Amino acid sequence: MKRLTVKTSVAALSLSLVFGGMSAYAFDDVTLDTQVQMLQSLRDQGIVKGVSSNKFNPAGTLSEAQGIQMIVNAFDLSAGNETTEPGNPKWYHAAYDAAMAEGLSIPEMRDAEEALTREVFANLLFEGINTTGEYPVILLYNHIEDEQEIRPEYTSSIQNLLNMKVISLDDKEQFRPRDTLTRMEAAEMVYEAREFIDRYGKGGSSDETPGTVPGSGQQAMVPEVSSQTIDEKTVKVKISLELPNPGYGLEIKDVELSKNGKAIIKYEIIQPDPNKMYPQVITERSAETNIPSGYTPEVAPFS
Template structure:
Protein backbone atom coordinates (compact mmCIF):
# COMPACT_ATOMS: atom_id res chain seq x y z
CA UNK A 1 0.00 0.00 0.00
CA UNK A 2 2.81 2.39 0.91
CA UNK A 3 4.54 1.71 -2.42
CA UNK A 4 1.26 2.33 -4.24
CA UNK A 5 0.75 5.63 -2.41
CA UNK A 6 4.29 6.73 -3.17
CA UNK A 7 3.82 5.79 -6.83
CA UNK A 8 0.63 7.84 -7.03
CA UNK A 9 2.32 10.84 -5.42
CA UNK A 10 5.24 10.52 -7.82
CA UNK A 11 2.85 10.33 -10.77
CA UNK A 12 0.93 13.37 -9.55
CA UNK A 13 4.15 15.34 -9.14
CA UNK A 14 5.21 14.37 -12.66
CA UNK A 15 1.86 15.48 -14.06
CA UNK A 16 2.07 18.84 -12.30
CA UNK A 17 5.62 19.33 -13.55
CA UNK A 18 4.55 18.44 -17.08
CA UNK A 19 1.69 20.92 -16.92
CA UNK A 20 3.97 23.70 -15.72
CA UNK A 21 6.50 22.95 -18.46
CA UNK A 22 3.70 22.82 -21.05
CA UNK A 23 2.29 26.16 -19.90
CA UNK A 24 5.68 27.84 -20.02
CA UNK A 25 6.38 26.30 -23.41
CA UNK A 26 3.37 28.10 -24.84
CA UNK A 27 4.31 31.45 -23.28
CA UNK A 28 6.14 33.96 -25.45
CA UNK A 29 9.58 34.79 -24.13
CA UNK A 30 10.03 38.14 -25.85
CA UNK A 31 6.90 40.14 -24.93
CA UNK A 32 7.51 40.75 -21.22
CA UNK A 33 8.44 44.40 -21.77
CA UNK A 34 6.22 44.96 -24.80
CA UNK A 35 3.35 47.44 -24.24
CA UNK A 36 1.03 45.09 -26.09
CA UNK A 37 1.79 42.11 -23.84
CA UNK A 38 -1.68 41.70 -22.34
CA UNK A 39 -3.37 41.98 -25.74
CA UNK A 40 -1.00 39.48 -27.33
CA UNK A 41 -1.74 37.06 -24.50
CA UNK A 42 -5.49 37.57 -24.99
CA UNK A 43 -5.17 36.56 -28.63
CA UNK A 44 -2.88 33.69 -27.74
CA UNK A 45 -5.48 32.26 -25.36
CA UNK A 46 -8.04 32.44 -28.17
CA UNK A 47 -5.65 30.57 -30.45
CA UNK A 48 -5.37 33.52 -32.83
CA UNK A 49 -1.61 34.15 -32.62
CA UNK A 50 1.34 31.83 -32.56
CA UNK A 51 5.06 32.27 -32.19
CA UNK A 52 7.82 31.01 -34.42
CA UNK A 53 8.11 27.65 -32.69
CA UNK A 54 10.93 28.70 -30.38
CA UNK A 55 8.83 30.62 -27.87
CA UNK A 56 9.34 33.94 -29.65
CA UNK A 57 6.52 36.20 -30.86
CA UNK A 58 8.78 38.85 -32.42
CA UNK A 59 6.50 41.76 -31.46
CA UNK A 60 8.64 44.43 -33.16
CA UNK A 61 8.80 42.64 -36.50
CA UNK A 62 6.57 43.83 -39.33
CA UNK A 63 3.53 41.63 -39.84
CA UNK A 64 3.15 40.08 -43.29
CA UNK A 65 0.01 40.49 -45.37
CA UNK A 66 -0.79 36.79 -45.09
CA UNK A 67 -0.62 36.96 -41.30
CA UNK A 68 -2.60 40.20 -41.12
CA UNK A 69 -5.42 38.96 -43.34
CA UNK A 70 -5.61 35.60 -41.53
CA UNK A 71 -5.60 37.36 -38.15
CA UNK A 72 -8.48 39.67 -39.08
CA UNK A 73 -10.58 36.94 -40.72
CA UNK A 74 -10.19 34.56 -37.78
CA UNK A 75 -10.39 37.28 -35.13
CA UNK A 76 -13.75 38.58 -36.32
CA UNK A 77 -15.06 35.21 -37.44
CA UNK A 78 -15.65 36.29 -41.03
CA UNK A 79 -17.02 33.64 -43.36
CA UNK A 80 -18.72 33.07 -46.71
CA UNK A 81 -21.32 30.59 -45.48
CA UNK A 82 -24.23 32.66 -46.81
CA UNK A 83 -22.91 32.92 -50.37
CA UNK A 84 -23.84 30.29 -52.92
CA UNK A 85 -21.35 29.54 -55.63
CA UNK A 86 -21.74 27.65 -58.87
CA UNK A 87 -17.97 27.21 -59.01
CA UNK A 88 -15.75 26.99 -55.94
CA UNK A 89 -13.89 30.30 -55.63
CA UNK A 90 -10.11 30.31 -55.86
CA UNK A 91 -7.63 32.86 -54.57
CA UNK A 92 -6.33 33.34 -58.11
CA UNK A 93 -9.80 34.62 -59.10
CA UNK A 94 -9.09 37.75 -57.06
CA UNK A 95 -5.34 37.99 -56.45
CA UNK A 96 -2.36 37.67 -58.76
CA UNK A 97 0.21 36.62 -56.15
CA UNK A 98 -1.82 34.46 -53.75
CA UNK A 99 -1.40 30.81 -54.71
CA UNK A 100 -4.52 28.64 -54.62
CA UNK A 101 -2.81 25.94 -52.53
CA UNK A 102 -1.34 28.32 -49.96
CA UNK A 103 -2.50 27.68 -46.37
CA UNK A 104 -3.71 31.28 -46.15
CA UNK A 105 -5.54 31.26 -49.52
CA UNK A 106 -8.97 30.71 -47.96
CA UNK A 107 -8.48 33.66 -45.61
CA UNK A 108 -7.82 35.92 -48.59
CA UNK A 109 -10.94 34.62 -50.36
CA UNK A 110 -13.08 35.21 -47.25
CA UNK A 111 -11.63 38.69 -46.76
CA UNK A 112 -12.28 39.60 -50.39
CA UNK A 113 -15.88 38.37 -50.34
CA UNK A 114 -16.53 40.22 -47.07
CA UNK A 115 -15.56 43.52 -48.64
CA UNK A 116 -12.04 44.03 -47.30
CA UNK A 117 -10.26 46.37 -49.67
CA UNK A 118 -7.22 44.22 -50.42
CA UNK A 119 -5.20 45.10 -53.55
CA UNK A 120 -5.40 42.55 -56.34
CA UNK A 121 -1.60 42.48 -56.65
CA UNK A 122 -0.88 42.22 -52.92
CA UNK A 123 2.26 40.30 -51.95
CA UNK A 124 1.31 37.80 -49.21
CA UNK A 125 4.85 38.05 -47.80
CA UNK A 126 4.97 41.81 -48.03
CA UNK A 127 4.52 44.35 -45.27
CA UNK A 128 1.23 46.04 -44.35
CA UNK A 129 1.03 49.73 -43.48
CA UNK A 130 -0.70 50.98 -40.35
CA UNK A 131 -3.39 52.78 -42.36
CA UNK A 132 -3.99 49.72 -44.52
CA UNK A 133 -4.40 47.46 -41.51
CA UNK A 134 -6.71 49.98 -39.81
CA UNK A 135 -8.81 50.10 -42.98
CA UNK A 136 -9.20 46.30 -43.06
CA UNK A 137 -10.05 46.11 -39.36
CA UNK A 138 -12.71 48.80 -39.70
CA UNK A 139 -14.23 47.02 -42.69
CA UNK A 140 -14.26 43.76 -40.72
CA UNK A 141 -15.97 45.49 -37.77
CA UNK A 142 -18.56 46.91 -40.17
CA UNK A 143 -19.43 43.39 -41.27
CA UNK A 144 -20.45 42.58 -37.69
CA UNK A 145 -23.09 45.30 -37.55
CA UNK A 146 -23.85 48.99 -38.01
CA UNK A 147 -22.47 50.94 -35.05
CA UNK A 148 -23.21 54.49 -33.91
CA UNK A 149 -19.82 56.20 -33.99
CA UNK A 150 -19.43 59.53 -32.19
CA UNK A 151 -19.59 62.40 -34.67
CA UNK A 152 -16.22 64.06 -34.22
CA UNK A 153 -12.93 64.51 -36.04
CA UNK A 154 -9.66 63.43 -34.45
CA UNK A 155 -6.80 65.73 -35.40
CA UNK A 156 -3.23 64.47 -35.38
CA UNK A 157 0.14 65.67 -36.54
CA UNK A 158 0.52 63.59 -39.71
CA UNK A 159 -3.09 63.37 -40.83
CA UNK A 160 -2.10 64.87 -44.20
CA UNK A 161 -0.12 61.68 -44.89
CA UNK A 162 -3.16 59.39 -44.61
CA UNK A 163 -4.39 58.03 -47.92
CA UNK A 164 -7.74 59.65 -48.72
CA UNK A 165 -9.66 56.39 -48.94
CA UNK A 166 -8.36 55.26 -45.55
CA UNK A 167 -9.08 58.35 -43.46
CA UNK A 168 -12.62 57.41 -42.43
CA UNK A 169 -11.41 54.02 -41.20
CA UNK A 170 -8.54 55.59 -39.26
CA UNK A 171 -10.90 58.14 -37.72
CA UNK A 172 -13.39 55.49 -36.64
CA UNK A 173 -10.71 53.38 -34.95
CA UNK A 174 -9.31 56.41 -33.14
CA UNK A 175 -12.78 57.52 -32.01
CA UNK A 176 -13.55 54.00 -30.80
CA UNK A 177 -10.18 53.83 -28.98
CA UNK A 178 -9.32 50.78 -31.05
CA UNK A 179 -6.24 52.47 -32.49
CA UNK A 180 -4.18 55.20 -30.84
CA UNK A 181 -1.66 57.93 -31.60
CA UNK A 182 1.93 57.89 -30.38
CA UNK A 183 3.47 60.24 -27.84
CA UNK A 184 4.10 62.80 -30.58
CA UNK A 185 0.43 62.80 -31.63
CA UNK A 186 1.16 60.88 -34.83
CA UNK A 187 -0.60 57.92 -36.42
CA UNK A 188 2.36 57.07 -38.72
CA UNK A 189 0.02 55.83 -41.49
CA UNK A 190 2.73 54.78 -43.95
CA UNK A 191 4.84 52.85 -41.40
CA UNK A 192 4.77 49.07 -41.57
CA UNK A 193 2.61 47.84 -38.71
CA UNK A 194 4.37 45.55 -36.26
CA UNK A 195 3.07 42.24 -35.00
CA UNK A 196 2.49 43.78 -31.58
CA UNK A 197 0.61 46.80 -32.96
CA UNK A 198 -1.54 44.55 -35.12
CA UNK A 199 -2.37 42.34 -32.15
CA UNK A 200 -3.35 45.33 -29.99
CA UNK A 201 -5.68 46.80 -32.63
CA UNK A 202 -7.27 43.43 -33.33
CA UNK A 203 -7.82 42.64 -29.63
CA UNK A 204 -9.38 46.05 -29.03
CA UNK A 205 -11.52 45.65 -32.14
CA UNK A 206 -12.81 42.28 -30.94
CA UNK A 207 -13.62 43.80 -27.54
CA UNK A 208 -15.42 46.71 -29.22
CA UNK A 209 -17.65 44.35 -31.18
CA UNK A 210 -18.31 42.23 -28.09
CA UNK A 211 -19.25 45.18 -25.85
CA UNK A 212 -20.98 47.51 -28.32
CA UNK A 213 -24.53 46.95 -29.49
CA UNK A 214 -25.14 47.62 -33.17
CA UNK A 215 -27.80 50.13 -34.15
CA UNK A 216 -31.10 48.21 -34.44
CA UNK A 217 -32.11 47.77 -38.06
CA UNK A 218 -35.73 47.67 -39.23
CA UNK A 219 -36.91 44.14 -39.76
CA UNK A 220 -37.21 43.12 -43.37
CA UNK A 221 -40.49 41.45 -44.28
CA UNK A 222 -40.17 37.71 -44.77
CA UNK A 223 -39.75 36.79 -48.41
CA UNK A 224 -42.54 34.73 -49.98
CA UNK A 225 -39.89 32.91 -52.02
CA UNK A 226 -38.20 29.80 -50.67
CA UNK A 227 -35.54 27.41 -51.90
CA UNK A 228 -33.86 30.11 -53.98
CA UNK A 229 -31.17 28.57 -56.17
CA UNK A 230 -28.98 29.39 -59.12
CA UNK A 231 -27.87 27.36 -62.12
CA UNK A 232 -25.93 28.13 -65.27
CA UNK A 233 -25.41 26.73 -68.74
CA UNK A 234 -23.25 27.64 -71.70
CA UNK A 235 -24.81 30.04 -74.18
CA UNK A 236 -22.53 29.92 -77.18
CA UNK A 237 -18.80 29.96 -76.55
CA UNK A 238 -18.45 33.25 -74.69
CA UNK A 239 -21.56 33.56 -72.54
CA UNK A 240 -23.37 31.87 -69.69
CA UNK A 241 -27.11 31.79 -69.17
CA UNK A 242 -27.58 32.11 -65.41
CA UNK A 243 -30.99 31.24 -64.02
CA UNK A 244 -32.29 32.06 -60.55
CA UNK A 245 -35.31 30.00 -59.54
CA UNK A 246 -37.39 29.66 -56.39
CA UNK A 247 -40.61 28.28 -54.97
CA UNK A 248 -43.54 30.71 -54.61
CA UNK A 249 -46.86 30.26 -52.70
CA UNK A 250 -48.85 30.59 -55.93
CA UNK A 251 -48.57 31.57 -59.58
CA UNK A 252 -49.21 35.24 -58.91
CA UNK A 253 -45.68 35.73 -57.64
CA UNK A 254 -42.66 36.07 -59.89
CA UNK A 255 -38.96 36.76 -59.70
CA UNK A 256 -36.77 39.13 -61.69
CA UNK A 257 -33.10 40.01 -61.87
CA UNK A 258 -32.48 43.19 -59.92
CA UNK A 259 -28.81 43.80 -60.69
CA UNK A 260 -25.56 42.22 -61.80
CA UNK A 261 -22.53 43.71 -60.04
CA UNK A 262 -19.17 42.91 -61.60
CA UNK A 263 -16.22 42.84 -59.22
CA UNK A 264 -12.90 41.37 -60.22
CA UNK A 265 -13.90 38.04 -61.79
CA UNK A 266 -17.29 37.75 -60.10
CA UNK A 267 -20.77 38.56 -61.33
CA UNK A 268 -22.87 39.02 -58.19
CA UNK A 269 -26.52 38.61 -59.18
CA UNK A 270 -29.30 39.97 -56.99
CA UNK A 271 -33.02 39.48 -57.49
CA UNK A 272 -36.37 40.91 -56.41
CA UNK A 273 -39.83 39.49 -55.92
CA UNK A 274 -42.57 40.34 -58.39
CA UNK A 275 -45.73 40.67 -56.33
CA UNK A 276 -49.11 39.35 -57.43
CA UNK A 277 -51.91 41.50 -58.82
CA UNK A 278 -54.03 42.40 -55.74
CA UNK A 279 -57.21 42.35 -57.84
CA UNK A 280 -56.82 38.75 -58.94
CA UNK A 281 -57.39 35.43 -57.20
CA UNK A 282 -54.75 32.72 -57.47
CA UNK A 283 -54.99 29.02 -56.58
CA UNK A 284 -52.79 28.35 -53.54
CA UNK A 285 -50.46 25.97 -55.33
CA UNK A 286 -46.69 26.10 -54.83
CA UNK A 287 -45.18 27.26 -58.09
CA UNK A 288 -41.63 27.41 -59.41
CA UNK A 289 -40.66 30.86 -60.68
CA UNK A 290 -37.47 31.76 -62.52
CA UNK A 291 -35.56 34.58 -64.17
CA UNK A 292 -32.43 34.48 -66.31
CA UNK A 293 -29.56 36.77 -67.20
CA UNK A 294 -26.62 36.37 -69.56
CA UNK A 295 -23.06 37.06 -68.52
CA UNK A 296 -19.61 36.59 -70.01
CA UNK A 297 -17.77 33.32 -69.33
CA UNK A 298 -14.95 35.51 -67.99
CA UNK A 299 -16.97 35.92 -64.77
CA UNK A 300 -18.03 33.48 -62.06
CA UNK A 301 -21.72 33.89 -61.20
CA UNK A 302 -22.49 34.34 -57.50
CA UNK A 303 -25.97 34.43 -56.02
CA UNK A 304 -26.51 37.67 -54.14
CA UNK A 305 -29.45 38.44 -51.89
CA UNK A 306 -32.98 39.63 -52.42
CA UNK A 307 -33.38 43.33 -53.11
CA UNK A 308 -36.38 45.06 -51.60
CA UNK A 309 -38.51 47.14 -54.01
Protein backbone atom coordinates in the same frame (compact mmCIF):
# COMPACT_ATOMS: atom_id res chain seq x y z
CA MET B 1 -25.26 40.48 -35.74
CA LYS B 2 -22.49 37.91 -36.13
CA ARG B 3 -21.32 36.15 -33.00
CA LEU B 4 -17.53 35.96 -32.74
CA THR B 5 -16.23 32.54 -31.85
CA VAL B 6 -12.86 30.80 -31.77
CA LYS B 7 -11.74 30.31 -35.34
CA THR B 8 -11.94 26.66 -36.34
CA SER B 9 -12.68 26.58 -40.04
CA VAL B 10 -11.26 28.85 -42.73
CA ALA B 11 -7.57 28.82 -41.82
CA ALA B 12 -6.76 26.64 -38.87
CA LEU B 13 -3.82 25.16 -40.74
CA SER B 14 -2.58 28.42 -42.27
CA LEU B 15 -2.60 30.18 -38.88
CA SER B 16 0.07 27.80 -37.66
CA LEU B 17 2.09 28.58 -40.76
CA VAL B 18 1.69 32.33 -40.20
CA PHE B 19 2.83 32.49 -36.61
CA GLY B 20 4.64 29.23 -35.98
CA GLY B 21 4.42 27.14 -32.84
CA MET B 22 2.41 28.03 -29.76
CA SER B 23 3.58 28.16 -26.17
CA ALA B 24 1.32 27.39 -23.25
CA TYR B 25 3.03 30.18 -21.30
CA ALA B 26 4.16 33.75 -21.83
CA PHE B 27 6.58 34.46 -24.66
CA ASP B 28 10.18 35.09 -23.59
CA ASP B 29 10.44 38.22 -25.74
CA VAL B 30 7.26 39.86 -24.36
CA THR B 31 7.59 41.03 -20.77
CA LEU B 32 5.08 43.88 -20.33
CA ASP B 33 2.22 42.47 -18.26
CA THR B 34 -0.56 44.07 -20.32
CA GLN B 35 0.92 42.71 -23.55
CA VAL B 36 1.43 39.25 -22.06
CA GLN B 37 -2.22 39.11 -20.98
CA MET B 38 -3.41 40.45 -24.31
CA LEU B 39 -1.44 37.91 -26.32
CA GLN B 40 -2.62 35.13 -24.02
CA SER B 41 -6.22 36.11 -24.72
CA LEU B 42 -5.70 36.33 -28.49
CA ARG B 43 -3.81 33.05 -28.56
CA ASP B 44 -6.51 31.28 -26.55
CA GLN B 45 -9.03 32.45 -29.15
CA GLY B 46 -6.94 31.11 -32.00
CA ILE B 47 -6.06 34.51 -33.44
CA VAL B 48 -2.27 34.71 -32.95
CA LYS B 49 0.60 32.34 -32.29
CA GLY B 50 4.32 32.70 -31.77
CA VAL B 51 7.09 32.37 -34.32
CA SER B 52 8.44 29.54 -32.18
CA SER B 53 7.47 27.71 -29.02
CA ASN B 54 8.55 30.62 -26.81
CA LYS B 55 9.03 33.64 -29.10
CA PHE B 56 6.45 36.10 -30.46
CA ASN B 57 8.83 38.50 -32.24
CA PRO B 58 6.75 41.59 -31.34
CA ALA B 59 8.89 44.00 -33.40
CA GLY B 60 8.78 41.83 -36.51
CA THR B 61 6.88 43.12 -39.53
CA LEU B 62 3.55 41.66 -40.61
CA SER B 63 3.12 40.56 -44.20
CA GLU B 64 0.00 41.20 -46.24
CA ALA B 65 -1.02 37.54 -46.06
CA GLN B 66 -0.42 37.36 -42.30
CA GLY B 67 -2.41 40.54 -41.69
CA ILE B 68 -5.37 39.35 -43.73
CA GLN B 69 -5.20 36.02 -41.89
CA MET B 70 -5.39 37.86 -38.55
CA ILE B 71 -8.44 39.83 -39.68
CA VAL B 72 -10.17 36.66 -40.89
CA ASN B 73 -9.50 34.89 -37.60
CA ALA B 74 -10.38 37.89 -35.43
CA PHE B 75 -13.83 38.37 -36.96
CA ASP B 76 -14.60 34.78 -37.87
CA LEU B 77 -14.96 35.57 -41.56
CA SER B 78 -16.29 32.83 -43.79
CA ALA B 79 -14.96 31.84 -47.20
CA GLY B 80 -17.39 32.08 -50.06
CA ASN B 81 -16.94 30.77 -53.57
CA GLU B 82 -14.13 33.14 -54.42
CA THR B 83 -10.93 31.77 -55.94
CA THR B 84 -7.89 33.96 -55.47
CA GLU B 85 -5.51 32.04 -57.71
CA PRO B 86 -5.74 28.93 -59.88
CA GLY B 87 -3.53 25.92 -59.35
CA ASN B 88 -2.22 24.54 -56.10
CA PRO B 89 -3.57 26.55 -53.17
CA LYS B 90 -1.14 28.22 -50.79
CA TRP B 91 -1.68 28.49 -47.05
CA TYR B 92 -3.08 32.01 -47.29
CA HIS B 93 -5.54 31.47 -50.17
CA ALA B 94 -8.41 30.56 -47.83
CA ALA B 95 -7.93 33.80 -45.89
CA TYR B 96 -7.94 35.87 -49.07
CA ASP B 97 -11.11 34.06 -50.18
CA ALA B 98 -12.83 34.81 -46.87
CA ALA B 99 -11.80 38.47 -46.96
CA MET B 100 -13.02 38.84 -50.53
CA ALA B 101 -16.31 37.09 -49.75
CA GLU B 102 -16.96 39.61 -46.94
CA GLY B 103 -16.13 42.57 -49.18
CA LEU B 104 -12.89 43.65 -47.50
CA SER B 105 -10.62 45.96 -49.48
CA ILE B 106 -7.67 43.66 -49.98
CA PRO B 107 -4.86 45.37 -51.91
CA GLU B 108 -5.54 45.50 -55.65
CA MET B 109 -1.97 44.47 -56.43
CA ARG B 110 -1.67 41.53 -54.07
CA ASP B 111 1.69 40.48 -52.73
CA ALA B 112 1.44 37.95 -49.91
CA GLU B 113 4.98 38.67 -48.72
CA GLU B 114 4.72 42.48 -48.88
CA ALA B 115 4.89 44.17 -45.46
CA LEU B 116 1.58 45.76 -44.47
CA THR B 117 1.45 49.46 -43.66
CA ARG B 118 -0.45 50.82 -40.68
CA GLU B 119 -3.07 52.58 -42.82
CA VAL B 120 -3.86 49.50 -44.92
CA PHE B 121 -4.23 47.28 -41.86
CA ALA B 122 -6.36 49.91 -40.09
CA ASN B 123 -8.73 50.03 -43.05
CA LEU B 124 -9.02 46.22 -43.15
CA LEU B 125 -9.60 46.21 -39.40
CA PHE B 126 -12.43 48.74 -39.59
CA GLU B 127 -14.05 46.79 -42.42
CA GLY B 128 -13.70 43.63 -40.34
CA ILE B 129 -15.48 45.28 -37.40
CA ASN B 130 -18.30 46.29 -39.74
CA THR B 131 -18.91 42.67 -40.73
CA THR B 132 -20.09 41.99 -37.17
CA GLY B 133 -22.81 44.65 -36.97
CA GLU B 134 -23.48 48.38 -36.60
CA TYR B 135 -22.10 50.31 -33.65
CA PRO B 136 -22.48 53.78 -32.13
CA VAL B 137 -19.59 55.98 -33.21
CA ILE B 138 -18.85 59.46 -31.91
CA LEU B 139 -18.95 62.11 -34.63
CA LEU B 140 -15.64 63.69 -33.73
CA TYR B 141 -12.98 64.86 -36.14
CA ASN B 142 -9.57 64.05 -34.68
CA HIS B 143 -6.55 66.18 -35.45
CA ILE B 144 -3.78 63.98 -36.86
CA GLU B 145 -0.45 65.73 -37.23
CA ASP B 146 0.57 63.66 -40.28
CA GLU B 147 -2.90 63.42 -41.80
CA GLN B 148 -1.59 64.66 -45.15
CA GLU B 149 0.30 61.38 -45.45
CA ILE B 150 -2.87 59.29 -45.10
CA ARG B 151 -4.39 58.17 -48.40
CA PRO B 152 -7.91 59.64 -48.78
CA GLU B 153 -9.55 56.22 -49.03
CA TYR B 154 -8.27 55.32 -45.55
CA THR B 155 -9.01 58.58 -43.72
CA SER B 156 -12.56 57.71 -42.65
CA SER B 157 -11.58 54.29 -41.29
CA ILE B 158 -8.74 55.77 -39.24
CA GLN B 159 -10.96 58.56 -37.90
CA ASN B 160 -13.62 56.04 -36.88
CA LEU B 161 -11.10 53.72 -35.22
CA LEU B 162 -9.74 56.66 -33.22
CA ASN B 163 -13.27 57.50 -32.05
CA MET B 164 -13.87 53.85 -31.16
CA LYS B 165 -10.65 53.93 -29.05
CA VAL B 166 -9.42 50.95 -31.07
CA ILE B 167 -6.29 52.79 -32.18
CA SER B 168 -4.46 55.82 -30.84
CA LEU B 169 -1.93 58.40 -31.98
CA ASP B 170 1.62 58.61 -30.69
CA ASP B 171 2.91 61.33 -28.37
CA LYS B 172 3.45 63.60 -31.39
CA GLU B 173 -0.22 63.15 -32.43
CA GLN B 174 0.92 61.16 -35.45
CA PHE B 175 -0.48 57.92 -36.88
CA ARG B 176 2.51 57.12 -39.14
CA PRO B 177 0.24 55.67 -41.87
CA ARG B 178 2.99 54.61 -44.27
CA ASP B 179 5.12 52.85 -41.64
CA THR B 180 5.19 49.07 -41.78
CA LEU B 181 3.11 47.36 -39.13
CA THR B 182 4.74 45.32 -36.38
CA ARG B 183 3.28 42.08 -35.09
CA MET B 184 2.64 43.64 -31.68
CA GLU B 185 0.93 46.70 -33.16
CA ALA B 186 -1.36 44.44 -35.19
CA ALA B 187 -2.15 42.29 -32.15
CA GLU B 188 -2.96 45.36 -30.03
CA MET B 189 -5.29 46.77 -32.70
CA VAL B 190 -7.11 43.46 -33.10
CA TYR B 191 -7.44 43.05 -29.34
CA GLU B 192 -8.94 46.53 -28.90
CA ALA B 193 -11.30 45.91 -31.84
CA ARG B 194 -12.65 42.77 -30.21
CA GLU B 195 -12.96 44.58 -26.88
CA PHE B 196 -15.02 47.25 -28.63
CA ILE B 197 -17.29 44.60 -30.13
CA ASP B 198 -17.69 42.93 -26.73
CA ARG B 199 -18.79 46.25 -25.22
CA TYR B 200 -21.24 47.29 -27.90
CA GLY B 201 -22.07 44.15 -29.83
CA LYS B 202 -24.40 41.26 -29.06
CA GLY B 203 -24.25 40.56 -25.36
CA GLY B 204 -22.96 44.05 -24.61
CA SER B 205 -24.79 47.28 -23.96
CA SER B 206 -27.27 48.27 -26.65
CA ASP B 207 -27.82 51.74 -25.24
CA GLU B 208 -26.66 54.62 -27.37
CA THR B 209 -23.94 56.73 -25.87
CA PRO B 210 -24.77 60.43 -25.67
CA GLY B 211 -23.17 62.26 -28.55
CA THR B 212 -23.08 59.25 -30.86
CA VAL B 213 -24.77 58.03 -33.99
CA PRO B 214 -26.88 56.28 -35.13
CA GLY B 215 -29.87 57.64 -33.23
CA SER B 216 -31.99 60.77 -33.24
CA GLY B 217 -31.15 63.87 -31.26
CA GLN B 218 -27.62 62.66 -30.50
CA GLN B 219 -25.14 65.37 -31.46
CA ALA B 220 -21.44 64.80 -30.91
CA MET B 221 -19.97 67.69 -32.87
CA VAL B 222 -20.62 71.40 -32.70
CA PRO B 223 -20.97 72.92 -36.19
CA GLU B 224 -18.76 75.78 -37.25
CA VAL B 225 -20.65 79.06 -37.52
CA SER B 226 -20.06 81.87 -40.01
CA SER B 227 -22.17 84.94 -40.69
CA GLN B 228 -22.61 87.54 -43.42
CA THR B 229 -24.46 90.84 -43.22
CA ILE B 230 -27.20 91.02 -45.84
CA ASP B 231 -28.51 94.49 -45.00
CA GLU B 232 -28.98 96.69 -41.94
CA LYS B 233 -31.71 94.42 -40.61
CA THR B 234 -30.60 90.92 -41.63
CA VAL B 235 -27.61 88.63 -41.09
CA LYS B 236 -27.19 85.32 -42.91
CA VAL B 237 -25.79 82.53 -40.71
CA LYS B 238 -24.20 79.37 -42.10
CA ILE B 239 -23.43 76.29 -40.01
CA SER B 240 -21.06 73.60 -41.32
CA LEU B 241 -20.13 70.14 -40.09
CA GLU B 242 -17.92 67.27 -41.32
CA LEU B 243 -19.81 63.95 -41.21
CA PRO B 244 -18.66 60.33 -41.70
CA ASN B 245 -20.25 59.71 -45.11
CA PRO B 246 -22.49 61.34 -47.76
CA GLY B 247 -25.61 59.73 -46.29
CA TYR B 248 -25.70 62.14 -43.35
CA GLY B 249 -27.36 65.53 -43.55
CA LEU B 250 -27.51 68.70 -41.47
CA GLU B 251 -30.66 70.74 -40.92
CA ILE B 252 -31.60 73.88 -38.98
CA LYS B 253 -34.81 73.04 -37.14
CA ASP B 254 -35.47 76.28 -35.24
CA VAL B 255 -34.04 79.65 -34.21
CA GLU B 256 -34.72 81.05 -30.75
CA LEU B 257 -34.12 84.74 -30.09
CA SER B 258 -33.21 85.29 -26.45
CA LYS B 259 -33.55 88.46 -24.38
CA ASN B 260 -29.78 88.66 -23.91
CA GLY B 261 -29.17 89.22 -27.62
CA LYS B 262 -28.37 85.64 -28.67
CA ALA B 263 -29.89 83.77 -31.59
CA ILE B 264 -29.85 80.06 -30.65
CA ILE B 265 -29.79 78.05 -33.87
CA LYS B 266 -31.17 74.54 -33.23
CA TYR B 267 -29.62 71.97 -35.58
CA GLU B 268 -30.12 68.25 -36.21
CA ILE B 269 -27.92 65.64 -37.84
CA ILE B 270 -30.01 63.65 -40.32
CA GLN B 271 -29.23 59.93 -40.27
CA PRO B 272 -28.38 57.96 -43.44
CA ASP B 273 -30.96 55.78 -45.15
CA PRO B 274 -30.41 52.35 -43.53
CA ASN B 275 -31.34 50.64 -46.80
CA LYS B 276 -28.56 52.32 -48.79
CA MET B 277 -24.80 51.86 -48.90
CA TYR B 278 -22.54 54.90 -48.70
CA PRO B 279 -18.79 55.31 -49.25
CA GLN B 280 -16.92 55.93 -45.98
CA VAL B 281 -15.73 59.39 -46.98
CA ILE B 282 -15.84 62.36 -44.63
CA THR B 283 -18.33 64.81 -46.17
CA GLU B 284 -19.07 68.42 -45.27
CA ARG B 285 -22.70 69.39 -44.84
CA SER B 286 -24.03 72.92 -44.27
CA ALA B 287 -27.29 74.79 -43.67
CA GLU B 288 -28.22 78.47 -43.67
CA THR B 289 -30.75 80.73 -42.00
CA ASN B 290 -31.30 84.46 -41.45
CA ILE B 291 -31.37 86.23 -38.09
CA PRO B 292 -32.03 89.86 -37.18
CA SER B 293 -29.08 92.22 -36.99
CA GLY B 294 -27.79 92.80 -33.48
CA TYR B 295 -28.08 89.16 -32.41
CA THR B 296 -25.08 86.88 -31.80
CA PRO B 297 -25.52 83.42 -33.39
CA GLU B 298 -24.97 80.32 -31.27
CA VAL B 299 -25.75 76.67 -32.00
CA ALA B 300 -27.41 73.95 -29.93
CA PRO B 301 -28.75 70.45 -30.72
CA PHE B 302 -32.44 70.29 -31.53
CA SER B 303 -34.47 68.24 -29.08
